[in-house]
Amino acid sequence: MAISTSSASRAAEILSRPVTLNGLTVPNRIVMAPMTRMFSPGGVPGDDVRSYYARRAAAGVGLIVTEGTYVGHESAGQSDRVPRFHGEEQLAGWAKVAEAVHEAGGTIVPQLWHIGMVRKQGEPPYADAPAVGPSGIRVDGTEGTGKAMTRGDLDDVIGAFVEAAVAAERIGFDGVELHGAHGYLLDQFLWAGTNRRTDAYGGDLVARTKFAAEIVAAVRESVSADFPVIFRYSQWKQEAYDARLAETPEELEAILAPLAAAGVDAFHASTRRYWLPEFDDSDLNLAGWTKKLTGRPTITVGSVGLDGDFLRAFAGEGAAVGSIDNLLDRMERDEFDLVAIGRALLQDPEWAAKVLAGRFDELHPYDAAALKTLS
Numbered sequence: 334m335a336i337s338t339s340s341a342s343r344a345a346e347i348l349s350r351p352v353t354l355n356g357l358t359v360p361n362r363i364v365m366a367p368m369t370r371m372f373s374p375g376g377v378p379g380d381d382v383r384s385y386y387a388r389r390a391a392a393g394v395g396l397i398v399t400e401g402t403y404v405g406h407e408s409a410g411q412s413d414r415v416p417r418f419h420g421e422e423q424l425a426g427w428a429k430v431a432e433a434v435h436e437a438g439g440t441i442v443p444q445l446w447h448i449g450m451v452r453k454q455g456e457p458p459y460a461d462a463p464a465v466g467p468s469g470i471r472v473d474g475t476e477g478t479g480k481a482m483t484r485g486d487l488d489d490v491i492g493a494f495v496e497a498a499v500a501a502e503r504i505g506f507d508g509v510e511l512h513g514a515h516g517y518l519l520d521q522f523l524w525a526g527t528n529r530r531t532d533a534y535g536g537d538l539v540a541r542t543k544f545a546a547e548i549v550a551a552v553r554e555s556v557s558a559d560f561p562v563i564f565r566y567s568q569w570k571q572e573a574y575d576a577r578l579a580e581t582p583e584e585l586e587a588i589l590a591p592l593a594a595a596g597v598d599a600f601h602a603s604t605r606r607y608w609l610p611e612f613d614d615s616d617l618n619l620a621g622w623t624k625k626l627t628g629r630p631t632i633t634v635g636s637v638g639l640d641g642d643f644l645r646a647f648a649g650e651g652a653a654v655g656s657i658d659n660l661l662d663r664m665e666r667d668e669f670d671l672v673a674i675g676r677a678l679l680q681d682p683e684w685a686a687k688v689l690a691g692r693f694d695e696l697h698p699y700d701a702a703a704l705k706t707l708s
């Protein structure tokens with residue numbers, strides 16, 4: 334396979350250094366990317382979900398970002414098999430997940446999620462709630478199918494994120510990640526395509542960032558000062574892959590600066606292929622720019638260790654193992670601090686241990702059948 338021998342010792346050296354995110358020390362640079370698995374009937378993560386995460390922590394993942402988990406708002410989700418981050422039984426399930434991950438030597442944050450206008454016909458308990466968003470417009474441009482959020486709706490959603498973050502700290506998680514990416518609710522505010530508001534939450538980039546920044550600030554105020562708040566964002570949207578929030582570093586800074594000022598401790602810059610430069614005249618990727626513009630620790634992601642991007646996974650396609658030389662070069666240059674691994678870790682719970690030990694010849698290609706089971 335296409336990994337040079339020099340990568341072996343370099344990988345261990347670069348990826349095994351601890352890193353600090355506010356009050357949290359992550360034992361190494363390898364993050365499990367959030368991946369929706371839909372194995373939590375009733376929104377409750379059970380024993381299988383617990384072992385799935387603990388297995389990866391035991392095999393060297395430094396920080397687990399859980400699959401997206403719905404905050405406690407009636408319109409937050411649509412599937413009864415996606416875990417929820419509210420409710421007694423659901424939180425009891427999550428507490429056991431966090432405990433098992435800690436026992437295995439890892440750290441873990443839940444990814445807090447509200448899907449906004451992506452919501453279609455939901456299963457109970459989401460069956461009757463409206464899809465809500467900044468302007469009632471779907472990411473694909475369909476108008477009039479949802480509800481433009483009122484002041485009361487904004488407050489309810491802010492409250493739901495705060496309650497989930499407070500619960501995360503109470504039940505033993507190491508921080509939270511706010512899902513501001515991929516065309517879901519927070520991103521619908523950030524993106525002009527879905528945000529046509531004429532009040533303080535719409536208009537220029539800074540105004541469109543206001544809702545996300547208010548959530549960050551409210552969460553920041555409600556959890557301990559050293560409890561890390563991570564913010565995930567992306568240019569691309571699930572239903573609009575070529576969409577962009579920012580065309581220039583200046584525009585990106587207009588979005589990121591208010592979020593950093595509101596209390597984001599680390600950014601998670603979601604791209605599909607980490608090696609692509611984000612703007613002209615620089616080799617920096619989105620995570621590289623994020624770190625340069627905010628000074629905050631930053632996580633990169635996107636086809637690490639694989640040769641095909643994850644959209645192909647949804648189309649049922651696999652991907653061959655790819656080199657991580659370019660990743661190591663970028664980390665050596667300090668372009669970003671951590672790297673999130675999606676499909677490769679879904680496929681192989683031992684991915685991190687193998688890479689940290691330089692056992693590259695034992696890595697597996699990604700096979701889309703891995704989506705069918707939770708192992």
Ligand SMILES: Cc1cc2nc3c(=O)[nH]c(=O)nc-3n(C[C@H](O)[C@H](O)[C@H](O)COP(=O)(O)O)c2cc1C
Pocket residue numbers: 366367368369370400401444512514515565603604605634635636637639642643646673674675676677704
């Ligand atoms: C099955 C699957 C589910 C995903 N679910 C989420 C999710 O819940 N939240 C999120 O932010 N990203 C989600 N993603 C995107 C991943 O976090 C990651 O950014 C993407 O897979 C690219 O990384 P990879 O190329 O290493 O797989 C998902 C990806 C996959 C393959």
